[in-house]
Amino acid sequence: MSRPSRPTRREAIGATVGTLAGLTLAGTAHASTTGTRTPSDDAKTGPEGHGAPEAFDEVFQGRRIQGAPGAGHMHHGGGYAVRIDGQELHVMRNADGTWISVVNHYEPFATPRAVARAAVVELQGAALVPLA
Numbered sequence: 001m002s003r004p005s006r007p008t009r010r011e012a013i014g015a016t017v018g019t020l021a022g023l024t025l026a027g028t029a030h031a032s033t034t035g036t037r038t039p040s041d042d043a044k045t046g047p048e049g050h051g052a053p054e055a056f057d058e059v060f061q062g063r064r065i066q067g068a069p070g071a072g073h074m075h076h077g078g079g080y081a082v083r084i085d086g087q088e089l090h091v092m093r094n095a096d097g098t099w100i101s102v103v104n105h106y107e108p109f110a111t112p113r114a115v116a117r118a119a120v121v122e123l124q125g126a127a128l129v130p131l132a
């Protein structure tokens with residue numbers, strides 16, 4: 001009779017490290033798609049949840065951020081305008097419903113409000129320069 005083969009120490013460590021790396025990547029991917037969502041980020045959309053997010057106007061870290069449907073950069077933002085201190089922040093809605101901006105182009109967020117807040121953090125007090 002033969003005994004069942006057992007993994008070597010090297011194989012066991014390799015499998016553990018591979019599993020942990022995969023879990024870390026999955027967690028990072030999940031965090032980047034959920035953005036910096038807070039309970040006040042209600043993306044109140046139409047009755048079935050497919051409309052534009054509702055308007056917002058607030059002061060975040062000393063900067064006035066505003067967002068409203070209908071007056072935005074029509075090519076990418078689906079008609080949703082986001083402004084920081086009165087300057088337009090170009091935003092774009094991805095196919096999966098997340099939002100990105102010219103400031104955080106590779107980091108999707110759940111709502112335009114979350115995109116605006118992340119841009120304020122990233123700008124670190126610098127003015128938003130209009131695109132030509």
